[in-house]
Structures are given as C-alpha cells and as structure tokens.
Amino acid sequence: MISILFNAALAGVLSSILFGVLGSVVTVKRIAGLAGAVSHAVLGGIGMALYLSATGKVPGMPPIAGAFIFAILAALIIGVVSLKAKQREDTVINAIWAIGMSVGVLFMAKTPGYTDPTSYLFGNILLISVRDLWFLGILDIIVLGLVWRFYPQLEALSFDAEFARVRGIRTNTAFIVILMITAVSIVLLQTFVGIVMVIAMLTLPAGTAGYRAKSLAGMMTGATLYSLLFSTGGLAVAWIFDAPAGAMAVVLAGIVFLGAAALSMFTRSAKRRERVIPPGEKP
Amino acid sequence: MNDTVILDFNRVSFSYDSVPVLDSVSFHLHRGEFTVLVGTNGAGKTTVLKLILGLLEPSAGEIRLFGHQPATGRAKTGYVPQFADYDPTFPVTVRGVVRMGRLTPGKRWFSAEDCRAIDRALEHSGVSDLADRPYSALSGGQRRRVLVARALAAEPELLILDEPTANMDSESEARLFETLGYLKKSTTIMIVTHDTGFVSSLTDVVLCVGDRKSRAGTRDIVRHRTEPATNAPPERFGGSAARVLHNSALPDSCCGGNGTGGDR
Numbered sequence: 001m002i003s004i005l006f007n008a009a010l011a012g013v014l015s016s017i018l019f020g021v022l023g024s025v026v027t028v029k030r031i032a033g034l035a036g037a038v039s040h041a042v043l044g045g046i047g048m049a050l051y052l053s054a055t056g057k058v059p060g061m062p063p064i065a066g067a068f069i070f071a072i073l074a075a076l077i078i079g080v081v082s083l084k085a086k087q088r089e090d091t092v093i094n095a096i097w098a099i100g101m102s103v104g105v106l107f108m109a110k111t112p113g114y115t116d117p118t119s120y121l122f123g124n125i126l127l128i129s130v131r132d133l134w135f136l137g138i139l140d141i142i143v144l145g146l147v148w149r150f151y152p153q154l155e156a157l158s159f160d161a162e163f164a165r166v167r168g169i170r171t172n173t174a175f176i177v178i179l180m181i182t183a184v185s186i187v188l189l190q191t192f193v194g195i196v197m198v199i200a201m202l203t204l205p206a207g208t209a210g211y212r213a214k215s216l217a218g219m220m221t222g223a224t225l226y227s228l229l230f231s232t233g234g235l236a237v238a239w240i241f242d243a244p245a246g247a248m249a250v251v252l253a254g255i256v257f258l259g260a261a262a263l264s265m266f267t268r269s270a271k272r273r274e275r276v277i278p279p280g281e282k283p
Numbered sequence: 284m285n286d287t288v289i290l291d292f293n294r295v296s297f298s299y300d301s302v303p304v305l306d307s308v309s310f311h312l313h314r315g316e317f318t319v320l321v322g323t324n325g326a327g328k329t330t331v332l333k334l335i336l337g338l339l340e341p342s343a344g345e346i347r348l349f350g351h352q353p354a355t356g357r358a359k360t361g362y363v364p365q366f367a368d369y370d371p372t373f374p375v376t377v378r379g380v381v382r383m384g385r386l387t388p389g390k391r392w393f394s395a396e397d398c399r400a401i402d403r404a405l406e407h408s409g410v411s412d413l414a415d416r417p418y419s420a421l422s423g424g425q426r427r428r429v430l431v432a433r434a435l436a437a438e439p440e441l442l443i444l445d446e447p448t449a450n451m452d453s454e455s456e457a458r459l460f461e462t463l464g465y466l467k468k469s470t471t472i473m474i475v476t477h478d479t480g481f482v483s484s485l486t487d488v489v490l491c492v493g494d495r496k497s498r499a500g501t502r503d504i505v506r507h508r509t510e511p512a513t514n515a516p517p518e519r520f521g522g523s524a525a526r527v528l529h530n531s532a533l534p535d536s537c538c539g540g541n542g543t544g545g546d547r
Contacts, residue, residue, distance in 0.1 A: 028373055152390060156383040159373055163433070166336050166362045168388045213374035214417060 004126055008245070011128045012231030014136040015192050015201075017229075018185050018226025023144055023206035025234060028158045028216060034082065036199040037093045038074045038109065039186045043195055045070025046120050047107030054111045063120070064132075067187040072098060075183035079176045103270025123194030123246035125235065136188050143181060147220070151173075155216045192231070193246035204253035205230060211264045226256070289441060290335060291473055295344035296501075297334060302332050307344065310490055314440075317463070318473045320504075321527060322492030327502050329365060331492065332445055336362060349440070358387075361439030363430050365446045365475075370533035371419050377429050378414045381405055384436030400486045401436050407465065408432035409458045423450035431459060437465045441471045448476075462484065480513055484523040491529065492537040505532045 026035050049066025054060040075098050081092045108115040119127065147154060153174065161171045182202075190198045209222030217221035234249025240250075290312040297305045304327045312318055322328045333339040334346060337353030348356025351492045361384065381404055385397040393401075405411045413421065418429065427450060434442060442463075448456045461473055464485055476482070482489055489507045512526035 027369060030370065114355070149391060152386055152393075153388065154384075155375070155379070156386050159370075159375060159380070159383065160364070161366060162338060163362065163383065164356055164386070165338060166360065167383070167386045167437075168358060169386070210372055210374055214376060215374055215379060219374050 007130070007133060008125045008235060009232065010133055011125055011136065011192055012230060012235055012249075014140055015189055016205075016224055016227035017140045018136070018143060018189060019201045019205055019227035020209075020222075021147055021220045022182060022185050022204040023224050023227070024200050024209070024216060024220040025147075025154065025158065026182060027210060028219070029175075029178065031179070031182075032203045033090075033093055034075075034078050034197060035182050035186065035202055037078055037097040037100075038071055038179070038183045039190065039195050039198045040073035040097045042067045042071050042187055042190060043104030043117070043120060044100040044102075044107070045104075047104035047111070047115075047117075050115055051107040051111045054113060054115075064187060067190070068184065071183035071187050072180065074100060075179040076176075079179045083172055083175065103170050115212040119194075120190070121194050121279050122194050122244060123190060124190050124195065125192045125245045128191050132188065132191055139181075139185060139188060143185070146177075146181070151217065158216065193250060197246055197250045200250045201227065201230070201253060202233065204250070204257045208253070208257045208260045211260045226253070230256070286398055287315075289314050289349055291345075291347040292331075292335070292504075293345045293347070295341045295346060296336065297330060297339065297341050299330075303501045305334075305341075305504075308502075308504050309344075310506065312441075312471060312473065312488070315454075315467075316471055316486040316487045317467050317483075317485045318471075318476045318490060319486045320473060320490045320492065321479045321482065322477065322502075323479060324477050326492040327354050328477070329445055331504070332362075332432050332443055332473075332475060335443065336360065341525055351537050359440040361434030361437045361442045363434045363442075363444040363447055365449065373419065375418050376414070377410060377416055377418055377421070377432075378405070380418050381414075381432045381436050384433040404432040404436035407435055407462050409455075409462070424452050424455040427451055428455060428459065431462070435462075437464075439470065441473065442466065443473045443475075445475045446477065447474060479527060479529070481524045481526055482509060482538075484511070484525050486525055489527050491527070507531050 015123075024033055045066035045068065046063040048070070049058075049061045049063045052066075054059040072174070078093055078096060082089050085092070104117070108117055140222045142144045153164065153169050156167065157169055157171050157174055186198055186202075189201070191202050205226035206219060206223040208226050209219045213219035213222050230249045230253040233252050237243070237252070238245035238248040292308065294307045294309055295305055296303075296307055313508050320328050320331060330339065334341055335348060335353060337348075341344060346353050349359050350356070372483055378401065381401050382393060382397070384404065385393060385400060402411070405414055408431045410428050410432055413425060413429070415483065419425065421429065427447060427498050431444065431493075434444070447459060448464045451459065460483055463483075466472065466484055479491065486509060491507050493503045493505045501515050508528045508531040509525035510528060512524045
C-alpha cells in the first residue's frame with residue numbers, strides 16, 4: 001500500500017510539471033479545444049489495443065500503445081487542418097473528438113470479456129505503474145529542455161505568430177511539435193485524471209496562474225505549483241473521503257480557478273472605474 | 284536591378300482560392316523613400332504587405348526584397364501589423380513585447396547590444412515610462428506605440444506599418460510621425476492607410492491600390508502625385524499634410540530607377 005501511495009504521489013509531482021509547463025503553452029496558444037479533441041480521440045486507441053490484444057490479433061498489446069497511435073494521428077490531422085483549412089477547423093476538431101470516442105466504445109463492445117472504460121475515462125492514479133513513472137519523468141525532462149532552449153521563440157509565437165514568422169521563426173513546424181508533445185503528454189497524463197478531465201488539468205492551473213503572472217515563465221512556474229497543490233490536495237482529500245483522486249483534483253482546481261476569475265473581475269472593474277482614458281483614444 | 288531599389292514587385296498576381304486580388308501588378312521602392320500605400324477598406328493593401336513579407340505566396344510574378352526572396356529579405360524588415368493576434372490575458376510586459384523585435388530563430392539570450400536597441404526603440408516610440416507595465420494594462424493607442432517599438436527594436440532597413448494610427452489619439456499620432464520623421468534619415472518607410480485623401484508631408488511616394496481593373500475583380504497599384512494641402516485636418520500626422528492627386532497616374536518607371544520589371 002505504501003508503495004502504491006508513493007507511486008501516486010510521485011505521479012502527482014511529475015504530472016504537475018507537465019500540467020503547469022505544457023498547460024501554460026496550451027492556454028496562451030489557445031489550443032485547449034485541439035488538446036481536448038486529441039485527449040478524447042485517445043479512447044479509440046485504447047479500445048483498439050484492448051480488442052487486438054484480447055482477440056489475439058496482436059497478443060499483449062498494451063492500451064497505452066493504441067493510445068499513442070490515436071493521439072499522434074489525431075494531433076497530425078488536427079494540426080494540418082488547423083494550418084491549411086481554416087474554414088472547417090472546428091467541425092473537423094469536433095468530429096475527431098466524437099469519432100475517437102465512438103471507435104473506442106465500438107472496439108470495447110466487441111472485445112471478448114468485460115471491459116470497463118471507467119478507469120480510462122476518469123483515471124485512477126492508484127493504478128499507475130513504475131513504467132508510467134519513467135515515461136512521465138523522461139517526458140518532463142524533454143519538455144523542460146525544449147521550453148528552456150526555445151523560450152524566446154515560444155513566447156513570441158504564442159503572443160503573435162505572424163510577427164514571429166516575420167522574424168524567421170518556423171511557426172507551423174513549432175505548432176505541429178507543440179501539438180505532438182501535447183498528444184504524447186495527454187496519453188501519459190490520462191492515467192492520473194482520465195481522458196475526460198485531462199484537459200481541465202491542462203488549463204485550470206495555467207488559467208489560475210495567468211491572473212497574477214507577469215511573464216510566460218512566471219505563468220509556467222505558478223501553474224506547476226498550483227498543479228502540485230491540486231494533485232497532492234486531491235490525493236489527500238480523496239484518501240480521506242474514499243473518492244477518486246483525479247476527480248477531486250479537478251474539483252479543487254475548478255474551485256480555485258473560479259475564485260481567481262471572480263477576484264480578477266472585481267479588481268479589473270475597480271481599476272476601470274479609477275482609470276481615465278485620454279480624450280479621443282479608444283480603450 | 285538598380286542598387287537603390289530595395290523592393291521590386293514585378294508583375295505579381297495573387298488570388299485567395301478562387302477570388303483574384305492582384306493581376307500582374309508592378310511597383311518598386313528605393314532606399315530611403317517614405318512610401319504610403321493607400322486604398323479603401325478591402326482593397327488588398329494588407330495582402331500586398333503580406334506578399335512583401337513572404338507571409339503569402341504570389342501565384343505569378345516575382346518579389347525581390349533586398350535582392351532576395353521575401354522569406355530571406357524580411358530579416359532586414361520591421362513590421363507593425365494592423366491587428367496583432369492579441370490575447371488580452373497574455374502575461375508579458377511592454378519590455379518583453381519590444382524584446383521580441385530582437386528575436387532570431389536560434390537566439391536564446393539577449394546581449395547588451397540587444398538591450399541597448401530595446402531601450403532606444405522604447406524611447407523613440409515614447410513608451411520608455413511604460414516598459415515594466417503589463418502589455419494588457421495599456422490603452423489601444425499605447426499598445427500600437429509598443430508594437431512600433433517592437434518593430435524598431437530590430438533596427439530595420441525597411442519599416443512597414445499597417446494602419447499605424449488606428450486607435451491612436453492625436454498626441455500619439457503626432458509622436459509617431461515625429462519618430463518616423465527622425466527615422467526617415469536612415470530607414471526606408473512604408474505605411475499602409477485607408478485614408479486615400481491626405482498623407483503626411485514626409486511622404487515621397489504614394490501608391491494607390493486602385494479600383495477593380497477587370498471584370499474578374501483584380502486591382503491595380505497606381506503611383507500618384509501629391510501636392511501640399513492647406514485644408515487637411517490640423518490634428519493629422521502631427522504636422523503638415525499632402526493631398527493625393529488621384530487623377531494623376533505616374534508610370535512605375537517615372538523615377539528612372541525602377542526594378543527588374545522594366546517600363547511597365
């Protein structure tokens with residue numbers, strides 16, 4: 001039991017770095033909808049892997065392998081559509097969201113024996129394996145390394161992609177790389193909070209940190225600390241009340257985010273009343 | 284190509300999918316010129332800028348910027364977009380935004396020279412006192428001046444400004460044109476504006492994205508003369524203005540030093 005709890009706590013810490021750093025990028029790049037579609041499409045891959053493994057077509061295929069395949073495919077399709085076909089972008093994103101889930105449900109229905117999708121949809125941090133922890137740790141190092149090395153470019157293309165392109169930044173390549181890393185991260189992070197709620201943990205801590213941050217780096221640091229608070233807090237409260245840890249972490253994150261949003265609205269409206277706009281200038 | 288020609292727009296055509304915008308359009312800019320590209324809303328002015336900057340590809344013709352393809356030549360260009368794709372919650376200070384003007388693809392750290400260039404850009408744009416404030420806390424006019432500073436931070440040889448005075452009060456506009464007047468000595472400047480009647484008296488060349496020249500809906504770019512205007516609104520341009528003479532159409536070769544397109 002101690003080792004299960006230790007693994008869960010370590011998973012919370014390692015996940016928090018991805019939730020904080022990658023979540024800030026997802027938030028400022030405004031690609032939460034895209035990330036949401038990728039995360040839901042992952043169920044198709046999990047269902048496919050369970051079916052292929054159970055029917056002996058690909059013996060021993062782990063669900064995470066199917067999840068990776070579907071996540072990367074979904075990210076590629078969404079990325080290309082987002083860059084090339086602006087007019088139907090939202091339709092394609094929502095279609096991939098729904099098709100991925102439907103394919104997952106169909107595969108699970110045809111998989112011999114009973115398959116419970118609950119742990120995939122809502123996560124179970126107590127089931128996290130040592131292999132998952134290694135994957136999370138390696139991905140943390142890769143994401144932190146890339147963000148450290150390309151921070152000025154990442155900040156510029158997130159703020160104004162067109163200007164960044166004029167400065168010679170390969171914004172389309174960077175966008176696809178960001179989507180791919182987000183897709184891989186989603187597969188690993190869904191073990192903690194599940195497919196349905198992973199997008200909440202990618203956006204709520206970053207959104208909360210964004211209210212006080214003065215830079216993207218500050219937002220990433222703040223979001224990581226918030227994620228750590230929500231993950232460990234969620235785990236502790238869930239332990240006390242014998243409730244799912246992932247759902248508890250998301251509820252905590254939601255309460256704090258809504259509180260921060262209300263405080264920010266109140267502060268802004270107070271400042272607006274005090275501020276004098278120069279004559280002839282639009283706010 | 285003439286040494287002083289830094290931009291040669293040679294028989295360029297462009298369409299948005301099936302909607303033609305430009306058909307075999309030619310013009311050129313000389314080093315040191317102050318050019319104003321005028322045209323009504325939707326005429327295609329921003330399209331022309333994006334072609335110059337290599338953000339769009341022409342369907343026919345050739346664009347040479349500093350003797351290179353736009354994607355290469357734009358490194359010497361400063362650009363102030365009409366609408367920055369701006370997220371009001373993006374956490375960045377004014378100095379952080381201006382620093383983006385010094386960015387290159389592989390750069391990780393900013394040098395002392397970069398910092399000096401950023402300080403000069405902040406000062407020339409009149410936003411030094413706002414340097415440490417969050418960008419989101421500024422008014423629309425202040426944000427425009429910060430974007431001008433971001434373009435100036437690159438110390439560009441060609442400065443392109445798309446509707447730079449949008450959302451600006453008259454004081455900010457006067458400060459902007461004061462800055463542009465100072466820069467005119469060392470920088471080629473191109474401004475895009477929907478005001479087709481008057482331009483700043485700093486202007487050397489007026490290019491007008493004109494009426495539709497064909498049934499297909501493409502537009503031409505015509506070089507016009509100007510004359511001093513005495514009845515221009517006094518608060519415009521921070522100084523004297525010139526009237527655009529739309530009934531005059533000069534050939535692209537009128538300066539005697541046009542680009543590769545020949546007498547067009």
